[in-house]
Amino acid sequence: MPDVEDEETREALKQALWFSVGKIVDEQTIARRINATPQFIGALAEMVFTQVENVAKDLETFSRHAGRTTITTDDVLLLARRNEDLHDMIKDFIDNQKAEKAERAAAAGKSAKGRATGRGGRK
Amino acid sequence: MAPPKQAKSSSSARQSAGQDMDFDAFDDVGVAGEPSLASVDEDTSKAIPGDLLVRLLHQFFEKDGTKISRDANAAVAKYVDVFVKEAIARTAHERSGSFLEVLDLEKVAPQLLLDL
Numbered sequence: 001m002p003d004v005e006d007e008e009t010r011e012a013l014k015q016a017l018w019f020s021v022g023k024i025v026d027e028q029t030i031a032r033r034i035n036a037t038p039q040f041i042g043a044l045a046e047m048v049f050t051q052v053e054n055v056a057k058d059l060e061t062f063s064r065h066a067g068r069t070t071i072t073t074d075d076v077l078l079l080a081r082r083n084e085d086l087h088d089m090i091k092d093f094i095d096n097q098k099a100e101k102a103e104r105a106a107a108a109g110k111s112a113k114g115r116a117t118g119r120g121g122r123k
Numbered sequence: 124m125a126p127p128k129q130a131k132s133s134s135s136a137r138q139s140a141g142q143d144m145d146f147d148a149f150d151d152v153g154v155a156g157e158p159s160l161a162s163v164d165e166d167t168s169k170a171i172p173g174d175l176l177v178r179l180l181h182q183f184f185e186k187d188g189t190k191i192s193r194d195a196n197a198a199v200a201k202y203v204d205v206f207v208k209e210a211i212a213r214t215a216h217e218r219s220g221s222f223l224e225v226l227d228l229e230k231v232a233p234q235l236l237l238d239l
Contacts, residue, residue, distance in 0.1 A: 009182065010182065013175070013178060013179050013182060016175050017171070017175065017179065020169075020170075020171045020172060020175060021171075021207060023169045024169050024170065024171075024204075024207050024208070024211070025207075025211060025223075027169045028208060028211045028212075028215075029211070029223065032215055034215060034218070034221050034222065034223065035221055035222045035223065036211075036222065036223035037222050037223065037224055037225070039224070039225045040214070040222075040223045040224055040225050040227075040228055043225045043228050043229075044207065044210055044211075044228060047210065047228075047232065048203065048206060048207060048210075049179075051203075051206060051236070051239075052176070052179050052180070052183065052203060053183045055180075055199065055202070055203075056179070056180045056182075056183035056184055057183060057184075057185065059180070059191070059195075059199070060184050060185065060189050063189065064186070064189075069188050069189055069190060070189075070190040070191065070192055071189070071190065071191040071192065071195045072192050072194075072195050073192070073194050073195045073198050075195065076195050076198040076199055076202065077198075079202065080202065080239075083238055086202075086205060086238075086239060089201070089205060090198055090201055090202060090205075093197075093198060093201045094194065094198050097194055097197060097198075098194070
């Protein structure tokens with residue numbers, strides 16, 4: 001596992017994540033009119049990286065337990081099983097996604113039905 | 124209060140209504156010039172890119188042949204987004220100064236990891 005190339009991709013991914021987390025932090029802190037130290041962003045990115053690692057392994061285990069090799073949205077919902085609010089948020093997100101998809105499919109075939117789920121209307 | 128300012132405050136979502144000094148009006152221009160403020164509370168203006176997340180996840184999968192559906196990946200992206208924003212919100216609540224610091228993050232991290 002710890003061969004050089006693997007370690008390199010790991011570092012590259014970590015830096016990409018750092019960059020993305022930094023952008024979210026900037027956006028959120030500007031909205032709150034506060035500041036964040038670079039060390040904070042680094043520590044948070046590190047935390048997110050570790051969390052994604054745990055999540056990936058959980059998801060893999062869940063899907064295998066269900067006899068699949070492909071992770072589905074059901075597995076993701078299982079991730080949030082202990083936090084009801086989080087579970088609801090992700091359920092809403094998935095349902096919206098499905099509704100949008102169905103709508104797009106319907107619009108492609110015929111004119112779509114009522115329901116005003118505008119573009120970018122995630123919630 | 125001056126009527127033109129009232130009209131303006133209804134257009135810009137974020138303004139304290141109780142002030143009428145001149146430099147307040149000046150300040151408002153700055154606020155109104157920042158269109159991101161209104162959209163921040165909505166979702167995913169900035170988020171972890173889906174492509175990055177797929178690569179991260181695949182890096183961590185231990186068995187060969189594990190795949191993830193597009194919808195599931197988007198749901199995980201949502202999860203990570205909640206995670207990051209929750210971390211920031213909790214740290215902002217905990218902070219002592221005007222800066223988010225590692226120490227503040229360390230205080231909220233254990234409960235955050237249990238909750239999410």
